Amino acid sequence: ASGRRSTQIITWFLGILVFFDDYANSLIIGPIMRPVFDKFKISREKLAFIVDATAAPIAGVALISTWIGYELSLIRDAYAVINQPINAYAIFVDTIPYRFYNILIMVFVFSSAIMLRDFASMHVAETRALTTGKVIADGDTPMSSEDNDKIKPNPEAKISIYSAIIPIAVLIVSAFIGFYTNGTAAILAGENKALVAAIEAQPYSLSSLQEAFGASDASIVLFQAALVACIVAFAIGL
Numbered sequence: 001a002s003g004r005r006s007t008q009i010i011t012w013f014l015g016i017l018v019f020f021d022d023y024a025n026s027l028i029i030g031p032i033m034r035p036v037f038d039k040f041k042i043s044r045e046k047l048a049f050i051v052d053a054t055a056a057p058i059a060g061v062a063l064i065s066t067w068i069g070y071e072l073s074l075i076r077d078a079y080a081v082i083n084q085p086i087n088a089y090a091i092f093v094d095t096i097p098y099r100f101y102n103i104l105i106m107v108f109v110f111s112s113a114i115m116l117r118d119f120a121s122m123h124v125a126e127t128r129a130l131t132t133g134k135v136i137a138d139g140d141t142p143m144s145s146e147d148n149d150k151i152k153p154n155p156e157a158k159i160s161i162y163s164a165i166i167p168i169a170v171l172i173v174s175a176f177i178g179f180y181t182n183g184t185a186a187i188l189a190g191e192n193k194a195l196v197a198a199i200e201a202q203p204y205s206l207s208s209l210q211e212a213f214g215a216s217d218a219s220i221v222l223f224q225a226a227l228v229a230c231i232v233a234f235a236i237g238l
Contacts, residue, residue, distance in 0.1 A: 004040050007033070008050060008113035012106075015054025019062040020213070022055040024175055024222055028168060029054070043129035044136050045122060053109045057102040063206070066179065068092060069214015089207055163236050171229035178221035183212030190215075 001007040011033045018025040030051045037047045059067040075088040097103075112118065118126045129135045136142060153159060187199050199208050 001036050001040075004042055005113060005116055007036050007040050007042060008046070009110065011037075011047070011050045012054055012109050012113060015051065016058050016106075018172070019058045019065060020175065020179065021066045021218055021222065022059040023218065024171075024225075025055040025059065026051050027222075027226075028171065032164070032168075038135050041129045041133055041135065043122075043125040044140075044142075045125040046118075046129075049122065050109055050113075053105050057105050060102045061096050061099055063093075064209055064213055066213055066216065066218045069183070069210060069212075069216070072210065072214050089210055163233075166236060167229045167233040170232045171225050174225035174228045175221060178225050179216045179218070180209065180212045182221050183214065183216035184208075186215040186217075187211060 001010050011029060014029050014033070015025060018028050030047065033051075034044075034047060037044070056067070059065040062068060072088045072092060075086075075091055079086045079088070125137070128137065184199060184203070187195055190196065195211060199211065202208055
């Protein structure tokens with residue numbers, strides 16, 4: 001990230017990489033890119049917009065995500081009402097080209113980053129940040145404390161990018177494993193014998209992964225993954 005344009009494009013790209021859950025997307029990308037946005041005088045409004053516009057939209061079209069798992073259950077239940085045996089996952093895939101908001105908002109974010117063009121209230125916010133250096137408007141209060149000297153690194157400490165990459169990698173890997181194990185356990189403990197048989201026959205197929213992600217409890221899994229990542233981060237810090 002060497003300027004205003006590349007910073008926004010990188011944030012957009014990172015949003016696509018963290019596709020498996022919209023909450024995880026926001027919690028990972030937002031804090032990582034916040035100091036970079038401040039460095040290049042990009043408003044917090046723009047950061048919030050890009051993070052939000054690449055969280056739910058990408059989770060809504062990803063082949064595996066917590067959103068899609070829930071959608072599959074709705075599709076399956078709807079067709080069950082009219083006694084139509086269908087492949088819910090195949091129907092979901094067929095709907096992807098018609099998810100106009102998801103697709104167009106991703107195109108819009110990338111296009112506005114490339115052209116550095118903003119509109120209406122966002123234009124006002126970006127002009128303020130660029131001309132005055134105020135990334136946060138006067139009177140606005142951030143939801144989190146950012147100027148706590150107690151959490152800033154020792155000036156004499158050897159700073160490494162791996163101190164950030166390793167905990168984030170642990171978070172993502174732990175979340176993937178957690179979504180699968182938590183969801184699989186829920187399915188095997190359920191009463192859907194056909195689904196249980198499918199999971200046992202092909203536990204690592206794409207459809208099984210999708211079913212497992214959909215049946216998982218995202219709040220529990222993300223908490224556990226964050227806890228593991230925090231322990232790793234503490235160890236690195238020490």
